[in-house]
Amino acid sequence: MNPDNDAGHGRSGVSRRNFLGGGLVAAAVTPLLNATAEAEAAEAASATADGVAQVLVRAAVNGAPVTVLVDPRATLLDTLREKLDLKGTKKGCDRGQCGACTVHVDGRRVLSCLTLAASTTGHEVTTIEGLADGDRLHPMQQAFVEHDGLQCGFCTPGQIMSAVAMVDDEGPARSDDEIRERMSGNICRCSAYPRIVDAIRDAQKVMR
Amino acid sequence: MRPYTFAQARSVREALRGAGSDTAFLAGGTTLVDLMKLEVMTPERVVDINRLPLDGITLDRKGLHIGALERMSDVAADPAVRENYPMVAQALELSASAQLRNMASIGGNLLQRTRCGYFRDVSTPCNKREPGSGCSALEGVNRGHAVLGTSDDCIASHPSDLAVPLVALSTVVHLASARGTRSVPLDTFYTLPGSTPDVENVLRPNELITGITVPRSPWAAHSLYVKVRDRQSYEFALTSAAVALEVRGRTITNARVAAGGVGTRPWRLTAVERALTGRPATSATFEAAVVRAADGAQPREHNAFKPALLRRTLVRALTELQESR
Numbered sequence: 138m139n140p141d142n143d144a145g146h147g148r149s150g151v152s153r154r155n156f157l158g159g160g161l162v163a164a165a166v167t168p169l170l171n172a173t174a175e176a177e178a179a180e181a182a183s184a185t186a187d188g189v190a191q192v193l194v195r196a197a198v199n200g201a202p203v204t205v206l207v208d209p210r211a212t213l214l215d216t217l218r219e220k221l222d223l224k225g226t227k228k229g230c231d232r233g234q235c236g237a238c239t240v241h242v243d244g245r246r247v248l249s250c251l252t253l254a255a256s257t258t259g260h261e262v263t264t265i266e267g268l269a270d271g272d273r274l275h276p277m278q279q280a281f282v283e284h285d286g287l288q289c290g291f292c293t294p295g296q297i298m299s300a301v302a303m304v305d306d307e308g309p310a311r312s313d314d315e316i317r318e319r320m321s322g323n324i325c326r327c328s329a330y331p332r333i334v335d336a337i338r339d340a341q342k343v344m345r
Numbered sequence: 346m347r348p349y350t351f352a353q354a355r356s357v358r359e360a361l362r363g364a365g366s367d368t369a370f371l372a373g374g375t376t377l378v379d380l381m382k383l384e385v386m387t388p389e390r391v392v393d394i395n396r397l398p399l400d401g402i403t404l405d406r407k408g409l410h411i412g413a414l415e416r417m418s419d420v421a422a423d424p425a426v427r428e429n430y431p432m433v434a435q436a437l438e439l440s441a442s443a444q445l446r447n448m449a450s451i452g453g454n455l456l457q458r459t460r461c462g463y464f465r466d467v468s469t470p471c472n473k474r475e476p477g478s479g480c481s482a483l484e485g486v487n488r489g490h491a492v493l494g495t496s497d498d499c500i501a502s503h504p505s506d507l508a509v510p511l512v513a514l515s516t517v518v519h520l521a522s523a524r525g526t527r528s529v530p531l532d533t534f535y536t537l538p539g540s541t542p543d544v545e546n547v548l549r550p551n552e553l554i555t556g557i558t559v560p561r562s563p564w565a566a567h568s569l570y571v572k573v574r575d576r577q578s579y580e581f582a583l584t585s586a587a588v589a590l591e592v593r594g595r596t597i598t599n600a601r602v603a604a605g606g607v608g609t610r611p612w613r614l615t616a617v618e619r620a621l622t623g624r625p626a627t628s629a630t631f632e633a634a635v636v637r638a639a640d641g642a643q644p645r646e647h648n649a650f651k652p653a654l655l656r657r658t659l660v661r662a663l664t665e666l667q668e669s670r
C-alpha cells in the first residue's frame with residue numbers, strides 16, 4: 138500500500154497539492170475569511186450546534202480558497218447552495234440516484250448530495266459556476282445551448298458537469314451508445330436524452 | 346440526520362482509537378451518508394478514513410492486492426485488473442454510475458447495505474434495522490429480494506456486484522483492529538441472516554478493512570460478469586453471474602462460478618463448478634451444470650422468477666465466455 142497520503146485520488150492531473158496554485162477563476166461570492174475571522178471560526182468550532190462541534194473546512198471552490206464552518210452533517214450540496222450561494226448545483230433526489238448535484242472534486246465527477254462538506258478540506262471543488270471562462274461559455278455549455286439539450290433545465294448543470302468530466306477526466310466516448318452508458322448517472326425527467334447525446338458528441342470534438 | 350461528531354484520521358491507529366459500535370468510518374460515503382439521512386444508520390461518531398494510506402493496486406506472485414480505499418473507478422480502469430481478472434473490472438463497471446464509482450471505495454463496497462425498501466424506510470418493521478420488529482418484505486414488495494440463504498426473519502439480497510466475482514475467486518479480506526490484524530476469506534466474512542439479520546459479517550465494530558487479496562488464478566483471465574436488471578444501466582442486479590473457465594483442448598479443467606441478486610450474501614456455486622469440471626465446454630454441459638443451481642431456493646410472491654432467471658443468466662454467461670475465446 139502506498140504510504141504517501143498525498144497521492145490521493147486526484148488521478149486526473151489535478152493534484153491535491155497544487156489546488157491553490159495557478160490562475161484563480163473569477164472568484165465566486167464566498168465568505169472568504171481573513172485572519173481574525175479565521176480565529177473566530179476556530180473558536181466557533183468548539184461551540185456546538187445540536188450538541189456537536191462544527192467543522193472548519195478549507196477547500197478551493199471554483200479556484201478560490203474558501204474557509205467555511207459547517208455542521209458535520211452538512212452535505213457539500215447544501216453547503217454550496219446555502220452557505221456559498223452557489224445555487225447552480227441542483228438538488229434532485231438527495232439520495233445519489235439522479236445526478237443533478239454532480240460537481241467535480243479534484244477534477245473527477247462526484248455527487249455533492251452524498252459528499253460531506255466536512256470531508257472536503259484540501260480538495261478542489263468545481264461547480265457549474267466555475268466552468269465558463271468569463272463571458273465565454275465552456276464548449277460543453279455552448280453545445281447544450283446550440284443543441285437545445287434540455288427542456289426544463291433542472292438536470293442540466295449536473296448533465297454538463299458530468300459530461301465535462303467524462304471527456305476531460307476519463308476520455309471522450311467512442312460512440313453514442315458509449316455516451317449513453319457513461320452518462321447513465323444523470324437522469325433527465327424531461328427525457329431530453331437525444332439532444333443531450335448530440336451536445337456531448339459535438340462538444341467532445343471541440344474539447345479534444 | 347442525527348447529530349454526530351466528525352473527525353479525520355491520519356493513520357489506522359488514529360482511526361481505531363476509541364472506535365466502537367457508536368462509530369462509523371467514512372470512506373466514499375455513498376452508503377453511509379445516504380443511510381444517515383434516512384436515519385437508518387445513526388452513528389454518534391463519524392471518522393473520515395480517506396486520509397489513511399490504504400491505497401494501491403498491485404499484482405504479485407500471490408495475487409492481486411487492492412487497498413480498501415481504492416475507488417471503484419480506479420480499480421475498474423487498472424490494466425492489471427482488466428487483463429488478469431476481467432470479471433472484476435466488468436462487475437465494477439456495471440455498478441452504480443460513473444459519479445458513484447469515483448466516490449465509492451472497495452472496502453465500503455463490500456460493506457454496503459441491502460437495498461430492501463423496508464430496511465431503508467424507518468416507518469416500517471424490519472428485523473435487520475430493528476431486531477425483533479418483524480420482516481415487512483416476507484409478504485410485501487419482494488421482487489428484488491433473495492431466494493437463497495434466506496430465513497423467516499430476513500430475505501434481503503446482498504447488493505454488491507463486486508463481491509460476486511470476488512467470492513468466486515476465493516478473495517481474502519484483510520482486517521485491522523487495536524488488537525492486531527487478521528485475514529478472513531470473503532466467503533466466510535459474510536454471514537447468513539438466520540435469526541440475526543442485523544449481523545451481516547464478522548467485522549467487529551472496532552475493526553477496519555485495510556484491503557483485499559484476490560489469489561493468483563490464471564484462469565481468471567478468461568472470465569465474465571453478466572448482470573440482468575430492470576434497466577440497462579444504473580440499477581442493481583435482479584440476477585448476475587460471475588464465471589471463469591480454464592479450458593484445455595475441449596475440456597474444462599477449472600471452473601469458478603458465483604451469483605448475485607439471488608442470495609442473502611454473494612453466492613458461490615461450487616456444485617455448478619464441480620458439474621462443469623472435467624466436461625467438454627459445450628452448451629449441453631452448461632445446460633446440465635446449472636440445472637441444480639437454484640436448489641433450495643425459497644421464492645416469494647414477486648421474485649418467483651429468480652431461480653429460472655438465475656439458470657439462464659449462468660448459461661448465458663458461460664456461453665458468451667466460451668464464444669469469446
Ligand SMILES: Cc1cc2nc3c(=O)[nH]c(=O)nc-3n(C[C@H](O)[C@H](O)[C@H](O)COP(=O)(O)OP(=O)(O)OC[C@H]3O[C@@H](n4cnc5c(N)ncnc54)[C@H](O)[C@@H]3O)c2cc1C
Pocket residue numbers: 232233234369370371372373374375376377378379413414439440441442445448449450451452453454455456457504505506507552553554555579580581582
Ligand atoms: C444510486 C446508487 C446506485 C448504486 N448501484 C450499485 C450497483 O449497481 N452495484 C453495486 O455493487 N453497488 C451499487 N451502489 C452501492 C455502492 O457501490 C456503495 O454505496 C459503495 O460501494 C459504498 O462504498 P463507500 O466507499 O461509498 O462506502 P461508505 O458509504 O463510506 O461506507 C459504507 C459502510 O462501510 C463502512 N466502511 C467503509 N469503509 C470501511 C473500511 N475500510 N473498514 C471498515 N468499515 C468501512 C462505513 O462505516 C459504512 O458503514 C449504488 C449506490 C447508490 C447510491
Ligand code: SF4
Pocket residue numbers: 459461462463464470471472473474479480481482483498499500501542
Ligand atoms: S428483508 Fe430483511 S432488510 Fe428487508 S424488511 Fe425483511 S428483515 Fe428488513
Ligand code: FES
Pocket residue numbers: 227228229230231232233234235236237238239248249250251
Ligand atoms: S441530488 Fe444528488 S444524485 Fe440526486
Ligand code: FES
Pocket residue numbers: 286287288289290291292293324325326327328329
Ligand atoms: S431537462 Fe428537465 S429534467 Fe432534464
